[in-house]
Amino acid sequence: MTTLLDVRDLVKTFGAGEAETRVLRGLNLTMTSGELAALLGPSGSGKSTLLTILGTLMHPTSGRHTMLGVDLTTASDHALTEFRNLHIGFVFQFHNLLPDFTALENVIFPTAVREGRETGSARSRGRELLVRMGLGERIQFPTANLSGGQKQRVAVARALMNRPDLVLADEPTGNLDRASALQVMDLIGEINRDEGTTFLISTHDEKIAAQCRRQIVVGDGLVTG
Amino acid sequence: MLYALKIATRYLTASKAQTALLVFGVAIGVFIFIFMSALIGGLAAFIMARTAGDLAHVVIQAEAVDPALLPRKSKGTVLLVQETSTRATAVLKDTPAFIPLIEALPGVIGTSQQINGSGFLTRGGQVTQVSIYGLEPGKESVIVDLAGYMVEGSATLGTGDVLLGKTLAEDMDLQLGQTVRLQSSSGIEALLSISGIYETGSGGPDRRQAYVGLATARTLFRMAQGVTRVEIKLEDLYAADALAPRIRALTGLDAKSWTEQAAQLLEALNAQAQTGYILKAFALLTIIIGVASALLLSTYRRRPEIGIMRAMGAGRWFVMVVFVSQGALIGLMGGLFGAAGGYGVLLAFPARETFGPGQSGLPIDITQGAYGLAIVLTTLGAIAASILPARAAARLDPVTAIGQ
Incomplete structure (x- = not known):
């Protein structure tokens, strides 16, 4: 197993002066390729901030963040955008699909935005992913017509579209009923097993966390377990 | 993209x-x-x-002769002196030499040689003061589109013909084909036949102008040769300011753009x-x-x-x-x-x-x-x-x- 990402002494503060809040306080974390890890911790422990920094959507205040051997700590916005598109997938709690687009159009977005157009191969890959997610009958459906569980599965398919090395999922089942939550987790487990995609899943749900092979506990801005 | x-x-x-x-x-x-x-x-x-459509775009006008000074022959007071108009004496004599040069300039549509002056139109007991425009036969419509403004008759000016405005004709109760007497400021009279009546829609030209042939005008103003004025029509009237100096340089005459006289317009x-x-x-x-x-x-x-x-x-x-x-x-x-x-x-x-x-x-x-x-x-x-x-x-x- 090779090292996928490594963060050292990660610090993130918000605000300044008396209003300054230190969310991450020198956090260290290493993940290897192919891991299926749960990120656990109480609200305000810094889970979401960590995911945001790992997803290159935010710079840390200090510390070092590398992924695939690339130092992302001080990379430019353009470089981070490109890196994110190629290597990282996101699944959000509230699916965050583009409402005016179909399921297929949402899924192929990460590839189309890179290629500058919707290619035939992208459509083919998108269909394949949706079929795998059990949405073969909903490929051309506007996302507004899908149920919550279906939307979240579309979001998972979108996260996998560019065959990312790392998928960051922030409470992916937090807004789903138990059956839908288990279905989404089964799919994540299957993809992790079959394709070796690394998943880091932030959750409060111990049953979801139990389905992951590694549990990372964050408390007070540090990895505590 | x-x-x-x-x-x-x-x-x-x-x-x-x-x-x-x-x-x-x-x-x-x-x-x-x-x-x-x-x-x-x-x-x-x-x-x-x-x-401006009916204006000449560039005009070459003969320079007016200075009025003669009245000699003081005695110590008495002069009450009245009668002199012939000085306007007719201002003549452009070399037009045959420079007209072809002007007409060859790019942007020039045509030229109109004219003998202009003032006079009186008489019919029976009615007399009206008019401006007389002597135009070259065949070039009547080069500057003012007389042919387009004709309401009766033809714009072609033959010997003994006169064109009058509609308002003038109505004021004097004149009809096409009637004969009128035209007396110039030089005191010479001619009997002319009304060959056409026009309507430009403008008060002055329709009420106070009379167009005659150049030969008739020569007789009326005692001008055996030369003309009093040359008017030039251009394709683009806004080119007049650029073309007038060229004509001045070419002819040595005082060519003026229409814009000098129509600045307000x-x-x-x-x-x-x-x-x-x-x-x-x-x-x-x-x-x-x-x-x-x-x-x-x-x-x-x-x-x-x-x-x-x-x-x-x-x-x-x-x-x-x-x-x-x-x-x-x-x-x-x-x-x-x-x-x-x-x-x-x-x-x-x-x-x-x-x-x-x-x-x-x-x-x-x-x-x-x-x-x-x-x-x-x-x-x-x-x-x-x-x-x-x-x-x-x-x-x-x-x-x-x-x-x-």
């Missing part, structure tokens, strides 16, 4: 009513732009045709054009403000989606193109609809060529609608209007945007 355009199109079609309203608003602005262009252009062309036309530009600029400004505000609202409404796109790997440039494309599409559609609507409405107005004196309504010129310019300016304006919202969208922090 192509993909950004697709997303822009999808955003516009997703809110059909809002987009339709926006396009309609832009189209109204374009319609005003086109209507004002056609109206101001038509009005300017109409005024020019009715005023030119100022009025310029002021009218400026007013048109201001109105069109306001129409364009309204379009820009409308598009900018609508896209700013759209940017705010789509903040979470912008955040998602950025998270999925869309760069700031991509987001900019999505919103600028929306502006461009709105501008283009509004421009096309506005131009089509404007053309359709202008079709209902009478053509400017058929717009005559005394006719009510607007002298709109449908060919001066500036349709292409309206579409291009509107599209560019809408693009400019969308830059600010697009920049705001591109600068959104994806984390904040998604977190909404």
Whole structure:
């Protein structure tokens, strides 16, 4: 197993002066390729901030963040955008699909935005992913017509579209009923097993966390377990 | 780029009513732009045709001879001295030499050699003072379109013919073919036959002018050779200022542009054009403000989606193109609809060529609608209007945007 990402002494503060809040306080974390890890911790422990920094959507205040051997700590916005598109997938709690687009159009977005157009191969890959997610009958459906569980599965398919090395999922089942939550987790487990995609899943749900092979506990801005 | 355009199109079609309203608003602005262009252009062309259109664009006038000084023969007081007019003595003698040179200049349509003066028109007991214009036969309509203004008879001036204005003919109760007596300021009389009656629509020419052949004018003003004035017509009347100095250099004579004598008309036309530009600029400004505000609202409404796109790997440039494309599409559609609507409405107005004196309504010129310019300016304006919202969208922090 090779090292996928490594963060050292990660610090993130918000605000300044008396209003300054230190969310991450020198956090260290290493993940290897192919891991299926749960990120656990109480609200305000810094889970979401960590995911945001790992997803290159935010710079840390200090510390070092590398992924695939690339130092992302001080990379430019353009470089981070490109890196994110190629290597990282996101699944959000509230699916965050583009409402005016179909399921297929949402899924192929990460590839189309890179290629500058919707290619035939992208459509083919998108269909394949949706079929795998059990949405073969909903490929051309506007996302507004899908149920919550279906939307979240579309979001998972979108996260996998560019065959990312790392998928960051922030409470992916937090807004789903138990059956839908288990279905989404089964799919994540299957993809992790079959394709070796690394998943880091932030959750409060111990049953979801139990389905992951590694549990990372964050408390007070540090990895505590 | 192509993909950004697709997303822009999808955003516009997703809110059909809002987009339709926006396009309609832009189209109204374009319609005003086109209507004002056609109206101001038509009005300017109409005024020019009715005023400068009948003017000579460049005039060569013989320099007036200084009046003779009255010698004091005795210590008594002079009560009255009768002198012949000095106007007839101011003569251009070398016209056969320089007329071909002038007519060879580029932009010159034609020249008219004239002998002009004043006199009295008499019919029975009625006498009216008139300006006499002696024109070359065959060149009667080079400067004033006499042939086009004829209401009776012909504009061709033969020996013994005279053309009179309609008002003058009515005032003196004259008919086509009747004989009248014309006496020049030199005191010479001629009996002339009315060969045509014209109506220019202007008071002076219709009431106080009489056109005769050049030979008749020579007799009336005792001018065996030469002319008093040469008038020159140009293809482009605005070229007169440039051409007059060339003619001066070519002939050594005092050639004057029409603009020297019609400065007020030119100022009025310029002021009218400026007013048109201001109105069109306001129409364009309204379009820009409308598009900018609508896209700013759209940017705010789509903040979470912008955040998602950025998270999925869309760069700031991509987001900019999505919103600028929306502006461009709105501008283009509004421009096309506005131009089509404007053309359709202008079709209902009478053509400017058929717009005559005394006719009510607007002298709109449908060919001066500036349709292409309206579409291009509107599209560019809408693009400019969308830059600010697009920049705001591109600068959104994806984390904040998604977190909404």
